[in-house]
Amino acid sequence: MSVLSAIIAIILFVGLFYLAVNHAKIKGLIGEKTLISILRFLDKNMYSIFNDVYIEHGQGTSQIDHIVVSKFGIFVIETKNYKGIISGSYKSDKWTQNIWGNKYSMPNPIRQNKAHLYALKSVLPNYAQLRCISIIAFSSTATLYVAVDEYTKVIYIRDVINVIKSYNEAIFSEEQVQEICNLISKANVIDKTVRNKHKYVVQQKVLSRNAQIAAGICPYCGAELVQRYGKYGSFIGCSRYPKCKFTTK
Template sequence: MNANLILILIAIFVVYKIVIFVYRLNAPKIKGAKGESRVARRLEKLKSEEYNVFNDVLIRTDSRSSQIDHIVISIYGIFVIETKNYSGWIHGHENSEYWTQTIYRNKTKFRNPIRQNRGHIYALNEVFSDFKQVVYHPIIVFSGKAKLKNVYSEIPVIYGRQLLRTIKKKRGTLNLSIDEVNSITDKLNEVRIHGKREKKEHIRQVRNHIYERKQNEKSSNCPRCGGNLVVRQGQFGNFYGCSNYPKCRYTKKI
């Protein structure tokens, strides 16, 4: 084997390692994008004269920016959809801070998607403050190979194949006029952010928010409002609760 061939093989091996490293670094983004793409294709099947569909929406309010996977505006209200592309068993409660993904014996925590979606609705409520009567329909969609094993929620937490059926269930109750739907659609197009710089700033804000939350948890402060965590007694034993209760209802197991 000559020296040139050895150098070529080394170069191929290095490139291969770089590709693997980059893929692993961006794997969550890639998986998330795939999940959102699957849901977007399903939403395309909704009648365009009845539903206005927006995918991957970034908006900015007075307090912060918010990235929303899917928004569907209709005369039946506004559907706010959070997509998760996971595998394994999913466990969670709508009031928990974190949910759990279990693959064999490995357990991984991730942010409660219902709480994430609640923040998105709060941001939309600021943007559409002129429309006081709007009804928001939150939906959490797991588009991967996940199995929803122990999920307790009054808000729909569903598989991708159930999405259109879940949306169409709300057809019985009218919420907005066609003119209001058009006005809300125009408002969303007006405030929606498309620039790469703004998206990078949003990612930076999210990372800072996660860091601050973890620091608060370590320092026995409420990660949601910054209040003190105090020991409280409940039906099933003691737990940590926020000192700002009932304004803040954060809880944590002891």
């Protein structure tokens, strides 16, 4: 093989690999699959694991990546497969993903998971006072600079097991753990139609956001979007900046 064809082959391979790891859907799946296999390391006699749970409640359907139930508490885990520098606070609406100076906003995952906790509690009426442990687990391709509240752990996927095991004070009896597991199993919607409807609603939200941006309207506040020039080139931002911090490429 000539040097030239070898170089072309390498470029093609790197290009395809880049596309594969960047594809949003694949990215999400890799994160979830990784954590499913990591959670298997927990002692089955002490921890019950639920993956990809759908719960219907007053406001619609919530999809929860992972729930771990034990006598030490209920852990509600959201996985995020992101790269770059992730910064944000539990107080803000949006967090920022910074990849080589290009900034993208993402919904605050702490709030997102709070909605999941709320949905879960709606099916555990006897445990209304209970504080579930909210865990946001990022892939190691992300670098985290985040301010969290005392009830949330924003960590890397590889640290999930250790964080779960750090809770070692029993707060439930065996019977309570069993009851909680039964209630979650019962509430988990397995009907494909309902699951697909939830995915459809989420997709529609993304589409309408993209349509708004294409029409030059800020998806956060409805103001006009304008072209701006930063250190790293041009980008689209909200005309109400600094009041509204929406930016996109």
